[in-house]
Amino acid sequence: xxxxxxxxxxxxxxxxxxxxLVTNLExxxxxxxxxxxxxxxxxxxxALLEEARQALSKGKSGLLSDERHFAECLLPPARLMVVxxxxxxxxxCPMADQMGYEVTLIDPRQAWGTxxxxxxxxxxxxxxxxxxxxxxxxxxxxxxxxxxDPKLDDPALLVALESPAxxxxxxxxxxxxxxxxxxxxxxxxxxxxxxxIHGPIGLSxxxxxxxxxxxxxxxxxxxxxxxxxxxxxxGRQG
Amino acid sequence: xxxxxxYAASDEILGLAExxxxxxxxxxLATVVGTWGSSPRPVGSHLLVDDAxxxxxxxxxxCIEGAVVEEAKQAMKDGxxxxxxxxxxxxxxxxxxxxxxxxxxxxxxxxxxxx
Numbered sequence: 326x327x328x329x330x331x332x333x334x335x336x337x338x339x340x341x342x343x344x345x346l347v348t349n350l351e352x353x354x355x356x357x358x359x360x361x362x363x364x365x366x367x368x369x370x371x372a373l374l375e376e377a378r379q380a381l382s383k384g385k386s387g388l389l390s391d392e393r394h395f396a397e398c399l400l401p402p403a404r405l406m407v408v409x410x411x412x413x414x415x416x417x418c419p420m421a422d423q424m425g426y427e428v429t430l431i432d433p434r435q436a437w438g439t440x441x442x443x444x445x446x447x448x449x450x451x452x453x454x455x456x457x458x459x460x461x462x463x464x465x466x467x468x469x470x471x472x473x474d475p476k477l478d479d480p481a482l483l484v485a486l487e488s489p490a491x492x493x494x495x496x497x498x499x500x501x502x503x504x505x506x507x508x509x510x511x512x513x514x515x516x517x518x519x520x521x522i523h524g525p526i527g528l529s530x531x532x533x534x535x536x537x538x539x540x541x542x543x544x545x546x547x548x549x550x551x552x553x554x555x556x557x558x559x560g561r562q563g
Numbered sequence: 564x565x566x567x568x569x570y571a572a573s574d575e576i577l578g579l580a581e582x583x584x585x586x587x588x589x590x591x592l593a594t595v596v597g598t599w600g601s602s603p604r605p606v607g608s609h610l611l612v613d614d615a616x617x618x619x620x621x622x623x624x625x626c627i628e629g630a631v632v633e634e635a636k637q638a639m640k641d642g643x644x645x646x647x648x649x650x651x652x653x654x655x656x657x658x659x660x661x662x663x664x665x666x667x668x669x670x671x672x673x674x675x676x677x678x
Contacts, residue, residue, distance in 0.1 A: 327675045399573060
């Protein structure tokens with residue numbers, strides 16, 4: 326690998342940009358695939374390039390179909406922004422961390438988002454919409470609102486909806502969610518725009534306590550991240 | 564972060580590779596490009612080696628590193644990349660000790676400091 330290409334790859338990794346390094350295993354020639362540009366001395370057919378891009382979207386390194394090229398896919402960890410330092414968040418955040426997400430908790434209420442309630446977690450005490458604007462949400466980001474308070478949840482959802490976040494979910498019953506959609510549509514947002522919100526949040530697994538609700542939310546998040554069919558939706562089974 | 568250890572490991576090894584090049588050290592990078600059957604380290608795992616034999620990372624549970632380091636030293640000398648295969652069907656592999664019942668293919672390349 327040439328120094329210039331390694332430097333370029335390092336810049337991608339430091340800025341959490343997905344990158345794929347394709348190597349011809351015979352010649353040693355390499356192509357670095359950035360989201361919007363290509364770099365390097367390897368010429369790759371359109372078909373193999375597309376294969377490498379597909380591999381990158383899944384973060385799955387491996388040989389390409391011709392078995393002569395190796396694609397090393399460096400897909401940064403997914404991020405999860407949790408709005409509301411509530412009791413469900415106390416279960417959700419550590420579980421999401423174990424699943425590999427980089428978790429950020431947002432709650433302007435100082436008494437809620439404390440180190441003792443959330444040991445070792447990154448906590449932002451600014452207003453959720455401001456905090457989310459500063460976090461540069463991308464297609465590897467998920468946003469979950471848990472406060473039940475429209476003052477906190479709604480502005481956060483509006484910022485999330487303007488971003489390419491792969492998952493946006495809002496806690497609350499069917500009725501709460503209908504009221505939420507009503508408020509947001511009164512704020513001038515159309516149904517297609519609002520349809521990206523997973524609400525009520527989570528899969529229908531009969532969750533009864535905070536930890537079970539966290540499982541339900543994270544199961545749905547996983548299904549969306551991995552492109553699996555979503556089995557049962559909370560609040561839609563009756 | 565526990566579920567994405569490979570990204571974190573690659574971040575560390577490739578960062579070190581960059582440092583070594585900045586320090587004008589002669590180095591080679593080995594990468595697991597394929598595994599069949601059970602293999603201790605996943606595809607994408609790296610081993611970084613310099614010409615004194617200093618190494619970081621791993622491409623197996625420790626059983627083929629010695630052979631990979633030797634090939635890496637050759638690659639540093641002649642500048643040519645190498646594709647190595649170790650497995651239970653290969654008697655040499657038994658000698659170097661990949662007894663985990665799998666096959667692993669490792670690509671070794673010199674890191675080129677020239678601009």
